[in-house]
Amino acid sequence: MSADTATASQADIASRPLVSILLIAYRQADTVGDALRGALAQTYQPLEILASDDASGDGTWEALCEAAAGYAGPHHLALNRNEHNLGIGAHLSLLAQRAQGELLFVAAGDDVSLPQRVERVVEAWLAHERRPDLIASALADLDAEGRVHGEIVPSDLGTYTSLAQWAAQPPHVVGAAQAWTKRLVDRFGPLPPGTVAEDLVMVFRALGSGGAITLREPLVQYRRGGISRRRRKLHASDVIERLLKNNRHALVEAEQMLKDARLMDRYAEIGPQLERTLARERFIAALFGAGSAFEKLGIALRAGEQPLALRLRLLTYAAAPWLLAPFFALKRLAAKERG
Secondary structure, rough: OOOOHHHHHHHHHOHHHEEEEEEEEEOOOHHHHHHHHHHHHHOOOOOOEEEEEEOOOOOHHHHHHHHHHHOOOEEEEEEEEEOOOOOOHHHHHHHHOOOOEEEEEEEOOOOOOOOHHHHHHHEEEEEEHOOOOOOEEEEEEEOOOOOOOEEEOOHHHOOOOOOHHHHHHHOOOHHHHHEEEEEHHHOOOOOOOOOOOHHHHHHHHHOOOOOOEEEEEEEEEEEEEEOOOOOOOOOOHHHHHHHHHHHHHHHHHHHHHHHHHHHHHHHHHHHHHHHHHHHHHHHHHHHHHHOOHHHHHHHHOOEEEEEEEHHHHHHHHHHOHHHHHHHHHHHHHHHHHHO
């Protein structure tokens, strides 16, 4: 390469926007090395990579350090280890506040970003004159042995033109293949502790701001059986555990989206729907938090704004889950026969 060519190349890099990868890991010692190597292999420059372990305690931090050892490539790499577990939303917010890039790429510790991921997304963002506040992409479905089984294509976010449409047809989103603008993060501030559906919240924010788009090219290898996997519900206790876990997160996320709607001055468009969602989640929390079956019955009777079928179903789980024993016995038998 001649001196003139090298100078031109450096000038080209200097003219591009700085972007950041936010790689978060929790109890992913076996996969975080591949995740970091995927980030380091990105073809785009200038790029900073913030890789962080959320107080795992299982060797994840050591695996992260091992994968980073000796790196002398073109990207700026910084490692972080949280003293206490923050959870997905707060962990991402911590890194987003530290990031310097104009675009922030989410990366999970059990997935792998393909080398062209950042370059393709930045190209699309610039082609849209930097207007979209969120860019998603398709994903390759990766199994535990590293085999790819087709593609996972999120909803086409470019077709969403209002928050009312977002509420009527909630999009299928996968946070591991999203990139957000730094300005979106700065406008709304950090995600509150307890946020798990950060991808849906950020899509909500983006659609109420500069918009969002989806690229159909798979740019992330999305590993099956990660920390977000769902357990099979073969006992009433499994359903209750999942229900209460979702309820804790939904209470946080619905309240945050109400605040976001007011900040965007879009409450009239979406606020009443979010209020109904929040009322349902508060009903669930009150029902399962009550002491006696009599108290639970009273809460269900007073919640007249909730559909009767919902009240009866949840009251059964909260006050008399033993009534469902025959149903779950049949379900376990069917699962055993299927192998």
